[in-house]
Amino acid sequence: MSSRRSRSRQTGSTSRISDDQITDLVSKLHQLLPEIRNAHSDKVSSAKVLQETCNYIRSLHREVDDLSERLSELLATTDNAQAAIIRTLLMQ
Amino acid sequence: MNPSSLKSRFTTRFLRALTKINAHKPISSSSPGPGEIFQRYRRIKVAADKSMAYSVRSRRTWSRATLWRLRTRSPRSRLATHARRSWVKTRSTRAASHGKEKKEDGGTVEAEELRELVPGGEAMDLCNLLDETAHYIKCLTTQLDILDRQECTSREL
Numbered sequence: 300m301s302s303r304r305s306r307s308r309q310t311g312s313t314s315r316i317s318d319d320q321i322t323d324l325v326s327k328l329h330q331l332l333p334e335i336r337n338a339h340s341d342k343v344s345s346a347k348v349l350q351e352t353c354n355y356i357r358s359l360h361r362e363v364d365d366l367s368e369r370l371s372e373l374l375a376t377t378d379n380a381q382a383a384i385i386r387t388l389l390m391q
Numbered sequence: 392m393n394p395s396s397l398k399s400r401f402t403t404r405f406l407r408a409l410t411k412i413n414a415h416k417p418i419s420s421s422s423p424g425p426g427e428i429f430q431r432y433r434r435i436k437v438a439a440d441k442s443m444a445y446s447v448r449s450r451r452t453w454s455r456a457t458l459w460r461l462r463t464r465s466p467r468s469r470l471a472t473h474a475r476r477s478w479v480k481t482r483s484t485r486a487a488s489h490g491k492e493k494k495e496d497g498g499t500v501e502a503e504e505l506r507e508l509v510p511g512g513e514a515m516d517l518c519n520l521l522d523e524t525a526h527y528i529k530c531l532t533t534q535l536d537i538l539d540r541q542e543c544t545s546r547e548l
Contacts (some may be wrong), residue, residue: 355528357509359531359532
């Protein structure tokens, strides 16, 4: 992090963050998103990527919620819940 | 699998937490009430977030923010978080009104939305926010993978 700071001081530009850096990071994010609708994936605007990212994170949060709820029911009703936990551990 | 990988560290922590939660089962009741299941669901969700944040440790801003939030879960701290959030909002709105500072602050509407979703996002500039978001998404998908696996295993037995 300190190297990033000193680099910008050396260039002496008014904006601390370069456009290229932002574009790079946005495209990196874009690659993480599930590609369902985008046919022209390389022509998406950064605002669209950020919007899609927000939606994706929200859906991931919802999925974690759902799975936690299902797990709570399963662990409560399964006799051998502990065996299931150990089995998941051994599966790694 | 690599024993020191993030996935492995998370799995070990999370399954250990699940074991503890599972041990809370009351021996007397034959079928659990909905209140008990809800409590268990809350505990599992917290365990999943806690395990992931601890596995990442303090290497990331988002994990530090999550750990801080988990440690200070009290009504008083909720007020503090709310106060902090409204202060940050005022600050970024003021910055957005100055056209020059808009880029530096990274204050687009979508970025602000993202800041609310990523833990600790309010304090990050755009560059860090994008970087942290990428890592956060990777960790969320890892978390989901293990949760899913545990669900499948539990159904099989």
